[in-house]
Amino acid sequence: MIEIDRKILCFKKKEIWFSPGPFDVKGYDHVTFHFCSQASSLPGFQMAESNTFGIDLNRDLNVIWEQLDQTTRHQITRARQNGVKVRVNQDYEEFMELNRRFRESKELHRFQVPMEEMKRHGVLFVSFIDDKMQGGQLYLEDDKNMRQVISVSRRLEVDKDQGKYIGYGNKLLVWEAICHAKKAGKVFFDLGGYSDEPQLLGAKQFKAGFSKDVYKSYKYNKTYNKAFDTARGFYRFLKRIKI
Numbered sequence: 001m002i003e004i005d006r007k008i009l010c011f012k013k014k015e016i017w018f019s020p021g022p023f024d025v026k027g028y029d030h031v032t033f034h035f036c037s038q039a040s041s042l043p044g045f046q047m048a049e050s051n052t053f054g055i056d057l058n059r060d061l062n063v064i065w066e067q068l069d070q071t072t073r074h075q076i077t078r079a080r081q082n083g084v085k086v087r088v089n090q091d092y093e094e095f096m097e098l099n100r101r102f103r104e105s106k107e108l109h110r111f112q113v114p115m116e117e118m119k120r121h122g123v124l125f126v127s128f129i130d131d132k133m134q135g136g137q138l139y140l141e142d143d144k145n146m147r148q149v150i151s152v153s154r155r156l157e158v159d160k161d162q163g164k165y166i167g168y169g170n171k172l173l174v175w176e177a178i179c180h181a182k183k184a185g186k187v188f189f190d191l192g193g194y195s196d197e198p199q200l201l202g203a204k205q206f207k208a209g210f211s212k213d214v215y216k217s218y219k220y221n222k223t224y225n226k227a228f229d230t231a232r233g234f235y236r237f238l239k240r241i242k243i
Contacts, residue, residue: 002121002142011228017121018145022220029225035147035190036218048219053211055189057182064178072171072209079172082165085128086176092118095126095136095152102152113138113149122149125177127169135170139177146181148174148192151203167206174210193217 002017011029021038022045025031040047055064065073092115118124118138123146126136135153139146153170155163174191181189191211194204223229 002140004117004121008228009231011225011231013228017140018142018147021218022222024222029228030221030223033218033220035145036220037215039216039218040220042220045220045222050193050217050219051214052193052217053191053207054213054215055178055191055211056213057178057187057189061179061182064182065175067211068175069209075168075171076175079127079165079168082168083129084134084169084172086173087126087128088176088180089119089124091126091133091136092124094133095124095138098133098136098154099150099152102154102156105156123177123180125173125180127166127173129169134166135173137170137173137177139181141181141184141186143185144187145190146177146184146186146188147190148177151192170206171209178210190215190217 001019004015004017006013006015012027013030013032014025014028015032015034017034019033019036021036021040022031022033022042024042024044039049057064068076096115113122121140123139123141124136125139127134133154135155136150137148137152138150139148141147151170151173153166155166155170158166178189191207194200194207196204
């Protein structure tokens with residue numbers, strides 16, 4: 001389980017990752033639980049349910065490899081043959097800039113994990129060809145779980161043929177992350193959820209190449225100080241207009 005304390009204006013917020021379910025906390029104005037495995041009706045908590053593809057890491061790595069679909073295995077092999085190099089826990093600033101550009105081009109909401117949190121709670125995998133970053137994926141982890149939270153690439157900045165090979169590199173990054181999680185003794189690898197929204201169906205198909213096993217994931221929020229919600233709305237407005 002990961003616990004992160006944040007401050008928004010004068011309010012204290014706690015974020016908790018990978019807890020089985022929610023629980024009350026003291027001394028905070030708001031608490032958010034991310035990626036819980038259990039549904040709960042604990043009073044005062046708002047629950048949101050989502051689906052994710054996951055991989056049981058209690059199996060042998062060769063078995064996991066063979067259960068990837070054939071196209072995914074082929075493209076991972078092609079990425080290696082094409083000279084894609086993977087770096088781990090390096091190039092944070094370049095990755096953050098790539099994330100900004102990618103999300104703008106896809107018209108996705110802005111989302112960035114602060115660098116200190118990446119280093120403390122995450123594992124960053126980035127791909128390079130000829131010393132140029134092609135893609136990157138950030139995973140959060142505790143002692144049992146590893147979940148993808150950001151996946152971006154340059155494929156929207158290049159022509160279709162180049163984009164295809166960048167996509168192969170993205171699949172290599174996922175496989176390297178699976179191998180890392182297995183070696184580190186994790187028991188569950190979470191591909192980061194999926195959406196059926198039209199602009200995100202490609203990401204769903206990409207992830208389904210690694211696992212067809214669907215798991216439920218739950219997010220919980222509880223506000224202890226009603227003024228927090230007002231302040232949070234104002235804070236988001238300021239960020240949106242970049243004051």
